[in-house]
Amino acid sequence: xxxxxxxxxxxxxxxPQINPVWVLLAVLIAGIVYMNPGFAEPTGYMNFLKxxxxxxxxxxxxxxxxxxxxxxxxxxxxxxLVVVGASMLTNNDPSATxxxxxxxxxxxxxxxxxxxxIVCFLRVPSxxxxxxxxxxxxxxxxxxxxxxxxxxxxxxxxxxxxxxxxDVPLVRFIPVSVIVLIVVVGLFAWLMHRTNLGRMVHxxxxxxxxxxxxxxxxxxxxxxxxxxxxxxxxIAGILLGGFAGVSxxxxxxxxxxxxxxxxxxxxxxxGGRGSVPAALGGALALTAIFTLLNFLGLPQPVRQxxxxxxxxxxxxxxxHRRKRTGT
Amino acid sequence: MSAADTPAPTRAGFRFERWAPLILLxxxxxxxxxxxxATDQTQYLTLENLIAIxxxxxxxxxxxxxQTFVILVASxxxxxxxxxxxxxxxxxxxxxxxxxxxxxxxxxxxxxGGLVGxxxxxxxxGLKVNPxxxxxxxxxxxxGCLSAFVSNFAGSVPPAFQVFAYGxxxxxxxxxxxxxxxxxxxxxxxxxxxxxxxxxxxxxxEEAARFAGIKTGRIVVASHVICSVCASIAGLxxxxxxxxxAPWIGxxxxxxxxxxxxxxxxxxxxxxxRGGVWGTMAGMLIFSLIDSVFNIAGVDSFAKxxxxxxxxxxxxxxxxxxxxxxxx
Numbered sequence: 001x002x003x004x005x006x007x008x009x010x011x012x013x014x015x016p017q018i019n020p021v022w023v024l025l026a027v028l029i030a031g032i033v034y035m036n037p038g039f040a041e042p043t044g045y046m047n048f049l050k051x052x053x054x055x056x057x058x059x060x061x062x063x064x065x066x067x068x069x070x071x072x073x074x075x076x077x078x079x080x081l082v083v084v085g086a087s088m089l090t091n092n093d094p095s096a097t098x099x100x101x102x103x104x105x106x107x108x109x110x111x112x113x114x115x116x117x118i119v120c121f122l123r124v125p126s127x128x129x130x131x132x133x134x135x136x137x138x139x140x141x142x143x144x145x146x147x148x149x150x151x152x153x154x155x156x157x158x159x160x161x162x163x164x165x166x167d168v169p170l171v172r173f174i175p176v177s178v179i180v181l182i183v184v185v186g187l188f189a190w191l192m193h194r195t196n197l198g199r200m201v202h203x204x205x206x207x208x209x210x211x212x213x214x215x216x217x218x219x220x221x222x223x224x225x226x227x228x229x230x231x232x233x234x235i236a237g238i239l240l241g242g243f244a245g246v247s248x249x250x251x252x253x254x255x256x257x258x259x260x261x262x263x264x265x266x267x268x269x270x271g272g273r274g275s276v277p278a279a280l281g282g283a284l285a286l287t288a289i290f291t292l293l294n295f296l297g298l299p300q301p302v303r304q305x306x307x308x309x310x311x312x313x314x315x316x317x318x319x320h321r322r323k324r325t326g327t
Numbered sequence: 328m329s330a331a332d333t334p335a336p337t338r339a340g341f342r343f344e345r346w347a348p349l350i351l352l353x354x355x356x357x358x359x360x361x362x363x364x365a366t367d368q369t370q371y372l373t374l375e376n377l378i379a380i381x382x383x384x385x386x387x388x389x390x391x392x393x394q395t396f397v398i399l400v401a402s403x404x405x406x407x408x409x410x411x412x413x414x415x416x417x418x419x420x421x422x423x424x425x426x427x428x429x430x431x432x433x434x435x436x437x438x439x440g441g442l443v444g445x446x447x448x449x450x451x452x453g454l455k456v457n458p459x460x461x462x463x464x465x466x467x468x469x470x471g472c473l474s475a476f477v478s479n480f481a482g483s484v485p486p487a488f489q490v491f492a493y494g495x496x497x498x499x500x501x502x503x504x505x506x507x508x509x510x511x512x513x514x515x516x517x518x519x520x521x522x523x524x525x526x527x528x529x530x531x532x533e534e535a536a537r538f539a540g541i542k543t544g545r546i547v548v549a550s551h552v553i554c555s556v557c558a559s560i561a562g563l564x565x566x567x568x569x570x571x572x573a574p575w576i577g578x579x580x581x582x583x584x585x586x587x588x589x590x591x592x593x594x595x596x597x598x599x600x601r602g603g604v605w606g607t608m609a610g611m612l613i614f615s616l617i618d619s620v621f622n623i624a625g626v627d628s629f630a631k632x633x634x635x636x637x638x639x640x641x642x643x644x645x646x647x648x649x650x651x652x653x654x655x
Contacts, residue, residue, distance in 0.1 A: 118644070127459075132636040134636070142632065270655070308468035320454075
């Protein structure tokens with residue numbers, strides 16, 4: 001009897017508890033290297049990481065909101081507003097960067113706080129609340145720039161998104177955005193998986209009533225989650241402004257890509273489960289898919305179809321696994 | 328709880344949730360009248376003008392009726408916008424100016440809608456994929472397939488079919504009558520049929536509904552089919568109105584998010600099980616009245632967008648703020 005019950009137990013333990021997103025990522029990278037051996041060189045993978053950085057940072061922030069049980073649809077518009085706002089405020093003056101960047105980060109936190117307050121105090125579901133802020137922020141970006149953004153961002157501002165640190169041993173060069181990526185994702189991962197805030201975010205997403213009864217300040221934690229997501233949006237905006245330049249649609253679609261990346265990383269919609277490193281894996285996998293499709297010479301529409309299929313398949317697979325393991 | 332107690336509170340109590348859409352609608356109408364009078368543009372207060380306001384949001388109204396069904400079963404459909412584009416293009420390509428092809432085109436469009444709804448419903452209820460993700464993925468797939476084939480206006484709609492959008496009976500547009508009939512039918516289905524009460528049961532508590540013997544999967548699939556068919560009707564209407572189909576008309580009208588906003592402003596709860604079609608119609612009226620107010624007052628189009636976002640949040644907060652439940 002004991003032997004019988006122990007056997008499947010041992011079997012389950014022997015199966016490595018590895019998140020499927022890393023397998024997917026490894027397969028995709030192998031595919032890319034096969035198609036284009038140059039990818040294995042530092043130039044290849046550093047450029048890849050540089051391109052993936054904004055999405056990865058965004059996904060790391062989005063995981064907080066998804067794990068707490070909500071959605072943040074406003075980050076795409078926030079990116080646009082940050083890029084447009086920064087170009088208006090710096091007004092081609094390189095020395096303005098030093099106060100514009102902190103201001104933009106504060107704006108990200110502020111937008112997150114507003115989102116959180118709408119959800120917590122006005123009790124509007126986050127889907128609608130952040131949809132409202134998405135429309136509003138987009139309108140503000142247009143209003144601020146008068147519809148056609150003019151000017152460009154000074155090089156000091158574009159430093160984070162564009163510059164490379166050269167003469168680094170082993171890899172020859174590191175883009176600044178990759179350093180930003182490592183620092184931000186590392187910080188977000190620490191906050192999520194090593195602190196009380198992270199545990200409370202999981203708790204309110206899993207069962208808000210139980211969390212409240214257990215003494216979790218539900219509103220404060222939820223607002224913090226939205227603020228972190230807003231912050232990640234502002235950072236992603238600063239990076240994207242660096243390498244994409246100023247336009248009124250830089251951020252369009254990023255909110256859905258961030259949610260896709262988080263979901264690929266196994267974050268559970270409607271809360272309770274989510275991991276920042278896995279979301280990073282999801283973002284890298286999504287970027288790798290797009291890179292691979294580019295190498296294959298497939299046009300933009302195919303990219304959309306593939307993204308849609310992967311999204312559905314990832315969640316269906318996760319649900320299937322969850323049903324089988326009974327959790 | 329005896330039988331005599333139960334009807335009393337429903338009869339005596341003022342049920343805020345029931346009247347909130349009407350209160351909001353009255354508010355929107357009052358603002359409209361005040362702005363029209365204040366800016367001395369009383370010509371906007373004629374009956375013809377009010378009908379014109381209504382006629383502008385017919386596509387949104389048709390889509391929102393469908394969306395009401397999926398939201399009532401606690402699902403959601405984000406694929407309506409790309410489906411609208413797809414059916415509009417499909418219909419106008421099949422017709423291609425020939426009146427003989429009107430019927431096949433309509434059938435093809437409705438069939439496409441039905442298939443998409445079936446796929447959505449099966450993925451949501453069978454594979455247990457979160458409806459937001461399932462329909463978002465579907466939306467990407469439809470839009471991708473569509474833009475792989477067409478990049479501009481394709482096909483053309485014969486004049487006989489343009490009657491759907493431009494015809495009038497007396498002074499009322501045909502499409503408006505159609506919308507009213509659709510709303511009445513939807514109300515009848517929800518109010519008087521077993522299917523309707525099953526929808527509310529599944530949306531209210533899926534587990535309980537299953538234990539009560541309702542085939543919950545079928546109800547979810549059927550609601551998705553209804554939603555997608557409504558979206559394809561909206562696509563047909565837009566094809567008839569624009570005289571041709573283009574792959575961006577659905578995304579341009581933001582029909583996915585706006586139809587959800589309209590349904591929620593109409594008092595249907597995103598969590599499912601509460602709400603109805605008349606609320607949705609009130610929501611649609613509120614949206615079009617607000618748009619007309621902006622037009623009359625000459626609000627800058629970017630400022631209009633800012634206000635629109637705030638109004639959506641404020642209108643939903645109008646109901647939600649009283650709830651004691653924790654929302655996410």
